Amino acid sequence: MDNQEPKKQRRIRYAGSHPKSFKEKYKELQPETYIADVAKIIEQGKTPAGMHRSICVNEILSFLQIKPGQIGLDATLGYGGHSVEMIKCLLPNGRLYATDVDPIELPKTKERLEALGFGPEVIEIRKMNFSGIDQIVAEAGLLDFVLADLGVSSMQIDNPERGFSFKIDGPLDLRLNPKSGKTAAMLLKNLSKEKLVEILINNSDEPHAEIIAKNIINKIKKGEVIETTTCLQNIIKDALAFIPPNERKEEIKKACQRCFQALRIEVNDEFGVLDKFLEKLPGSLKSGGRVAILSFHSGEDRRVKKSFQHFNREGVYAKVASDPIRATSQEINSNPRARSAKLRWAIKA
Numbered sequence: 001m002d003n004q005e006p007k008k009q010r011r012i013r014y015a016g017s018h019p020k021s022f023k024e025k026y027k028e029l030q031p032e033t034y035i036a037d038v039a040k041i042i043e044q045g046k047t048p049a050g051m052h053r054s055i056c057v058n059e060i061l062s063f064l065q066i067k068p069g070q071i072g073l074d075a076t077l078g079y080g081g082h083s084v085e086m087i088k089c090l091l092p093n094g095r096l097y098a099t100d101v102d103p104i105e106l107p108k109t110k111e112r113l114e115a116l117g118f119g120p121e122v123i124e125i126r127k128m129n130f131s132g133i134d135q136i137v138a139e140a141g142l143l144d145f146v147l148a149d150l151g152v153s154s155m156q157i158d159n160p161e162r163g164f165s166f167k168i169d170g171p172l173d174l175r176l177n178p179k180s181g182k183t184a185a186m187l188l189k190n191l192s193k194e195k196l197v198e199i200l201i202n203n204s205d206e207p208h209a210e211i212i213a214k215n216i217i218n219k220i221k222k223g224e225v226i227e228t229t230t231c232l233q234n235i236i237k238d239a240l241a242f243i244p245p246n247e248r249k250e251e252i253k254k255a256c257q258r259c260f261q262a263l264r265i266e267v268n269d270e271f272g273v274l275d276k277f278l279e280k281l282p283g284s285l286k287s288g289g290r291v292a293i294l295s296f297h298s299g300e301d302r303r304v305k306k307s308f309q310h311f312n313r314e315g316v317y318a319k320v321a322s323d324p325i326r327a328t329s330q331e332i333n334s335n336p337r338a339r340s341a342k343l344r345w346a347i348k349a
């Protein structure tokens, strides 16, 4: 019995010509094996499941001006696309530190990078929040460059088990690290209406915050549980039933996007950790060191801009971006997620 070969797992078959669920996307989930299929999906302007397409790579590299032998930090490793390009510039003799809070995607990225020949001798990967950048500096010394590509990766959005998207049914989780903290469902259970309105407005400028919060809190008071993405989406739909039929569908979609984003920001304390990171950044860079931050949300971009300008006035940064750099129209056509990206930079005095 012991000598028997383990039975090969049959790949999932799907009826019809297109996969309908995440688990059926077996070709996309193995991009290294199905290179041509993945290329076809990218050509169509889509991002294959299980993959993330790095944004503004050329713009970031041209600003960071990474040289062989330098030491830097990729604060948001994700799929590792930016990391790979930065490592190529710092070889030989350089070293990249990389952090991410996601315990699900991080080991997969580590394995993928190792398979590409980028092991611990060139990249030191840590599962940690970038707000602890000072811990990296205590070990690595002052850094030549830092990159942060804020928000969530396509792998996180596309995985229904993580609850980041209202387009797929799943648990209402929204944690970047599902092993720590409260899920969005738990958060909703104990919120007052006033606090929920505040979250929806402060985090996402939700114009229908009052009515949506009222509907959510009423359901909870009646003993209903809001534990799935579909359940929350249905409540938002009901709350916006007063909108004229010809505008309703589009407005519901936008409200869902904003509400899910607002809850995600709250669950992960995204503004709080960004503020800590921005505060510690100047003390983490060498003189002449460069930092680039890519954001996808006006609240994040505002924080980055204010911090860079503040430290520039104090003489801590020698130069900062006056306007954000945007993705080219070519990149936006090929990857619509690049549309809202804003890249800001600063150089340490």
Ligand SMILES: C[S@@+](CC[C@H](N)C(=O)[O-])C[C@H]1O[C@@H](n2cnc3c(N)ncnc32)[C@H](O)[C@@H]1O
Pocket: 052, 053, 054, 055, 075, 076, 077, 078, 079, 080, 081, 082, 083, 099, 100, 101, 102, 105, 128, 129, 130, 131, 149, 150, 151, 152, 153, 176, 273
């Ligand atoms: C947009 S993706 C990064 C994609 C990456 N640049 C690439 O090329 O594949 C953002 C990543 O940052 C991580 N992240 C978000 N906030 C974080 C934080 N405070 N500390 C560490 N990682 C964080 C997320 O888990 C996610 O993997």
